[in-house]
Amino acid sequence: MWEQTSRIYNQAATRIANGFADFLPGVVVFCLIVLVFGILAVAARVLVVRLLRGFNFDQRASQLGLAFLGEWSVAGRPSLALARLLFWAIVILGLLAGLTALDARMPSEFALAIFDYMPDLLAALVIVIVGNILARFLARSVLISAVNMQIQAARLLSIGVKWLVLVLAGAMALEHLRIGRQILLLAFGILFGGIVLALALAVGLGSKEMVTRSLERQIRDAGEDSDKLNHV
Amino acid sequence: MASTGSNSSALSIDSEATSDVIVGVPVSSQAAVIAEIVRSARVALTRELAGLRGRIIIVDPEPTDGTPTRVELAVGDDGDDLVVLPAQGNFSRGRALRRLFEATLESGARGVAAIDGTAAITPAWIANLARPLVDGAFDFVAPRYRRHPFDGALTRSIVQPVFRACFGLRIEQPMATEFGCSRRLLEHVLHTPQWPADNDQTQIDLWLTTTAVSGGFKVCEALVGPRRRGPRDEAQDLSGTIAQIVGGLFNELERRAAIWHRVRGSAAVPTFGTARADPLEPPAVNPSHLLDSFRLGYRELSGVWAEILPPATILELRKLAAASPDSFRIDDRLWARTIYDFALGHRLRVIARDHLLRSLTPLYLGWLASFILVGRNAQESAIEAFLERTGQAFEDEKPYLISRWRWPERFRPVRFE
Numbered sequence: 001m002w003e004q005t006s007r008i009y010n011q012a013a014t015r016i017a018n019g020f021a022d023f024l025p026g027v028v029v030f031c032l033i034v035l036v037f038g039i040l041a042v043a044a045r046v047l048v049v050r051l052l053r054g055f056n057f058d059q060r061a062s063q064l065g066l067a068f069l070g071e072w073s074v075a076g077r078p079s080l081a082l083a084r085l086l087f088w089a090i091v092i093l094g095l096l097a098g099l100t101a102l103d104a105r106m107p108s109e110f111a112l113a114i115f116d117y118m119p120d121l122l123a124a125l126v127i128v129i130v131g132n133i134l135a136r137f138l139a140r141s142v143l144i145s146a147v148n149m150q151i152q153a154a155r156l157l158s159i160g161v162k163w164l165v166l167v168l169a170g171a172m173a174l175e176h177l178r179i180g181r182q183i184l185l186l187a188f189g190i191l192f193g194g195i196v197l198a199l200a201l202a203v204g205l206g207s208k209e210m211v212t213r214s215l216e217r218q219i220r221d222a223g224e225d226s227d228k229l230n231h232v
Numbered sequence: 233m234a235s236t237g238s239n240s241s242a243l244s245i246d247s248e249a250t251s252d253v254i255v256g257v258p259v260s261s262q263a264a265v266i267a268e269i270v271r272s273a274r275v276a277l278t279r280e281l282a283g284l285r286g287r288i289i290i291v292d293p294e295p296t297d298g299t300p301t302r303v304e305l306a307v308g309d310d311g312d313d314l315v316v317l318p319a320q321g322n323f324s325r326g327r328a329l330r331r332l333f334e335a336t337l338e339s340g341a342r343g344v345a346a347i348d349g350t351a352a353i354t355p356a357w358i359a360n361l362a363r364p365l366v367d368g369a370f371d372f373v374a375p376r377y378r379r380h381p382f383d384g385a386l387t388r389s390i391v392q393p394v395f396r397a398c399f400g401l402r403i404e405q406p407m408a409t410e411f412g413c414s415r416r417l418l419e420h421v422l423h424t425p426q427w428p429a430d431n432d433q434t435q436i437d438l439w440l441t442t443t444a445v446s447g448g449f450k451v452c453e454a455l456v457g458p459r460r461r462g463p464r465d466e467a468q469d470l471s472g473t474i475a476q477i478v479g480g481l482f483n484e485l486e487r488r489a490a491i492w493h494r495v496r497g498s499a500a501v502p503t504f505g506t507a508r509a510d511p512l513e514p515p516a517v518n519p520s521h522l523l524d525s526f527r528l529g530y531r532e533l534s535g536v537w538a539e540i541l542p543p544a545t546i547l548e549l550r551k552l553a554a555a556s557p558d559s560f561r562i563d564d565r566l567w568a569r570t571i572y573d574f575a576l577g578h579r580l581r582v583i584a585r586d587h588l589l590r591s592l593t594p595l596y597l598g599w600l601a602s603f604i605l606v607g608r609n610a611q612e613s614a615i616e617a618f619l620e621r622t623g624q625a626f627e628d629e630k631p632y633l634i635s636r637w638r639w640p641e642r643f644r645p646v647r648f649e
Binding site: 137140141143144145146147148150152154155229230231232 | 379382383384385386387469470471473474477515517524525528529532533536583584587590591593594
């Protein structure tokens with residue numbers, strides 16, 4: 001019996017030792033990958049901070065509609081926030097890449113799924129950033145044009161355009177992330193259809209006379225001034 | 233008629249038949265007024281400039297739009313002094329002027345009086361623009377139109393004072409579409425590599441004036457009559473006009489920064505011709521509409537202005553927006569600094585350039601309201617004195633522009649919502 005116990009013990013010890021011997025190189029590779037990605041992350045952070053400072057990014061960020069990035073940094077500087085974002089993205093990528101080296105089924109599948117998702121995530125991020133810049137630009141265009149056309153509700157129009165573009169960009173980003181596709185489509189259909197119908201009804205029925213008077217006044221005022229004054 | 237643009241690219245100026253002066257018309261698709269211009273030019277050449285060999289050159293972008301026919305009708309059988317050149321490539325005012333200048337040099341003429349092809353003019357205009365050139369004394373002749381001080385307020389409030397302060401000459405119309413150019417100046421501009429791009433229709437006129445002034449050429453003004461509004465003046469809304477005119481001016485400042493940084497003070501230029509003394513009828517404008525535009529602009533655009541103007545200026549504008557019409561006056565120095573801040577914002581692209589220029593519209597309307605409130609019951613001489621003070625303020629504030637231009641980071645406006 002003692003011999004049997006000893007044999008089983010030896011077999012178990014051998015299996016554990018073999019398993020540990022199989023697992024250890026994976027751990028070493030994991031540590032190596034994490035270390036390399038960590039170094040890469042630090043280098044990328046330093047490089048990005050220098051590059052963005054060279055482009056005067058902290059001051060341009062507000063013009064590009066990226067001022068919100070400043071809130072993510074303790075120093076209130078968008079360049080630091082972006083560099084930090086990149087740093088942690090590379091560190092997380094390194095951890096995920098390292099998990100595949102451990103040859104564990106669940107972590108590996110999770111890592112591969114994340115890698116598979118990455119292009120969509122990046123596309124969504126680009127859409128959000130471009131949408132933000134575009135929304136800000138269009139909002140300012142509408143605001144300035146509306147003020148120059150003497151439209152009293154210039155701010156309202158501008159905010160409306162801004163949120164329209166932001167919501168559209170958000171919806172496109174969510175579509176890329178494959179989140180709530182059907183609900184999103186339905187919500188948009190109902191929302192925009194409702195807005196257009198409400199506006200049509202408001203202008204067509206409720207505010208017809210007011211809109212007519214406003215347009216007449218604008219045409220009359222514009223005619224009065226431009227006919228009698230040559231600015232150039 | 234010597235030739236028309238309808239049939240050839242082989243048109244050229246006959247070098248044997250040299251001319252003393254060229255009357256040039258770079259037409260921009262306005263065949264309706266071209267016949268009248270040609271008639272005036274012929275009268276000017278035969279009566280006002282009698283004794284000089286003159287020739288009329290029309291650069292026509294679209295020979296098929298009826299221009300040659302109208303010209304033939306205007307000239308009749310006796311048309312040896314007329315050449316219609318087809319514009320080469322896509323038409324632009326800059327390209328048409330270049331073609332005209334080349335043709336002038338080919339003809340051996342001593343100068344060219346260029347007439348905008350969109351507005352009818354009198355023979356006296358052409359004679360006054362051409363005479364200082366053929367006498368050999370001057371290289372560039374700018375027109376001085378006969379009009380009420382309230383007219384041309386954009387030129388008077390921004391272009392004229394900025395040009396005066398930066399380039400040192402008091403010229404009433406630095407970006408006029410009518411002017412005279414000597415042969416010497418034409419040779420210089422045709423060999424200058426920085427000919428403005430085709431897409432800017434107004435920049436070429438200011439560019440010519442600044443080239444003449446900064447190149448040390450002799451500049452004078454010619455008194456011409458009242459200028460009727462051409463279709464180009466009415467083509468755009470006010471903010472579009474401001475974007476085009478002021479944008480052209482700011483581009484010119486950027487292009488010639490090294491020159492205007494060295495200029496100190498300003499000088500008047502000699503003026504030729506005789507002015508009519510009869511009083512002009514002021515254009516009827518309601519300043520309360522202009523004030524409303526300014527107040528709406530302050531209410532909605534102060535956030536945009538805060539990206540261009542320093543907080544002290546925004547504070548002054550806030551006080552103005554709250555002022556009653558009786559006390560509404562935009563201080564000359566405040567106005568000069570505001571325009572200089574916009575010039576710098578344009579240079580640094582603090583916001584999109586088109587946004588920056590169009591957001592100037594309510595401020596300009598505020599200045600116009602202030603100008604009209606000051607001048608509506610004043611004599612013409614008092615209004616001219618007011619404009620002189622404005623011009624002087626731009627000169628006085630020029631060190632502010634230079635310091636901001638050289639060290640913009642020290643003056644960056646503080647952004648607030």
